[in-house]
Amino acid sequence: MLEILSQHMRQLEAFRADVALGLSQTRKRLPSRWLYDNRGCEIFEEITRLEEYYPTRTETAILRENAREIADFCGERAVLLEYGAGAGIKTEILIDALDSPKLYVPIDIAGEFLDETVVRMRRRFPDLQTLPVVADFTAEFEIPRGVPGGRRSAFFPGSTMGNLDAHETKGFLRQVRRHVGSRGAAIIGVDLKKDLSTLLPAYDDREGVTAAFNLNLLARINRELGGDFSHECFAHEARWSEAESAVEMHLVSLCEQVVTVDGQRFAFQTGETIHTESSRKYDVRGFMDVVEDGRWSVSAIWSDPDRRFAIFGLDATW
Ligand code: AVI
Numbered sequence: 001m002l003e004i005l006s007q008h009m010r011q012l013e014a015f016r017a018d019v020a021l022g023l024s025q026t027r028k029r030l031p032s033r034w035l036y037d038n039r040g041c042e043i044f045e046e047i048t049r050l051e052e053y054y055p056t057r058t059e060t061a062i063l064r065e066n067a068r069e070i071a072d073f074c075g076e077r078a079v080l081l082e083y084g085a086g087a088g089i090k091t092e093i094l095i096d097a098l099d100s101p102k103l104y105v106p107i108d109i110a111g112e113f114l115d116e117t118v119v120r121m122r123r124r125f126p127d128l129q130t131l132p133v134v135a136d137f138t139a140e141f142e143i144p145r146g147v148p149g150g151r152r153s154a155f156f157p158g159s160t161m162g163n164l165d166a167h168e169t170k171g172f173l174r175q176v177r178r179h180v181g182s183r184g185a186a187i188i189g190v191d192l193k194k195d196l197s198t199l200l201p202a203y204d205d206r207e208g209v210t211a212a213f214n215l216n217l218l219a220r221i222n223r224e225l226g227g228d229f230s231h232e233c234f235a236h237e238a239r240w241s242e243a244e245s246a247v248e249m250h251l252v253s254l255c256e257q258v259v260t261v262d263g264q265r266f267a268f269q270t271g272e273t274i275h276t277e278s279s280r281k282y283d284v285r286g287f288m289d290v291v292e293d294g295r296w297s298v299s300a301i302w303s304d305p306d307r308r309f310a311i312f313g314l315d316a317t318w
Pocket of ligand 1: 047055158159160161162163202203210277278279
């Protein structure tokens with residue numbers, strides 16, 4: 001209980017520091033991880049079911065279609081490490097196809113969420129040993145000593161890799177390489193570059209669910225940090241950055257205004273934005289270059305007929 005409380009306090013202080021720093025910059029920006037409070041997670045679940053948001057259903061279909069091959073790639077008696085646990089149905093499809101998996105290690109920063117995942121997975125796969133690890137996978141951490149060797153496979157679905165910046169991506173790939181060792185593998189879901197007429201609506205849907213997801217960050221700041229953001233004075237915007245090859249989410253100030261957070265005042269011009277998330281889109285060659293830099297080689301690529309999304313099978317290299 002005490003541990004949960006102190007973890008909560010550390011989170012709150014980190015949030016406070018990120019908001020104070022992010023809103024003081026000339027180009028205001030907040031790390032996307034703060035979008036995911038309980039309400040944010042609920043809205044994100046809704047996003048994954050939207051007509052316009054193709055990544056979740058496309059990746060799920062690729063997994064279903066290629067489950068046998070992906071499972072073979074992981075090998076017999078696999079040890080599966082999942083970074084950012086709780087991909088739900090996708091994890092179940094993979095585990096279902098694995099040949100006598102030895103251990104499932106879900107890794108997530110949210111302890112309570114991890115507990116729920118463990119209960120669900122133990123019910124679904126009663127013979128599979130599960131060892132949860134509470135950790136922020138973008139920071140350095142160790143895999144517990146009790147986790148057996150053999151072929152370890154890292155599973156990172158959902159194109160969450162696209163939300164990491166170049167520095168975080170590099171660090172993440174190196175860390176995963178260290179966790180799985182020289183005989184290890186990784187299975188990573190990656191959203192591919194495509195037409196803006198498909199990309200932009202996926203991040204700015206007709207029903208306004210993504211807008212609610214983005215604006216919820218302001219409600220979170222108000223609630224947790226005593227801010228006085230007014231919902232009506234900001235609007236959601238999704239824009240394409242060619243330089244970053246990313247869809248960016250912004251909150252646009254609709255007037256000239258001053259907002260107070262935690263006693264600190266932040267001025268906004270009309271049209272000025274807070275950049276809240278980047279969702280990078282790769283082409284196959286570009287992704288290969290990134291992973292090869294981190295001591296991985298691409299051994300397999302599974303994709304859909306329209307080449308919207310790809311699941312990469314990586315092998316560790318020396
Ligand atoms: C979690 N992540 C992979 C989503 C994405 O597509 O970048 C987050 C998201 N943001 C708006 N819609 C979905």
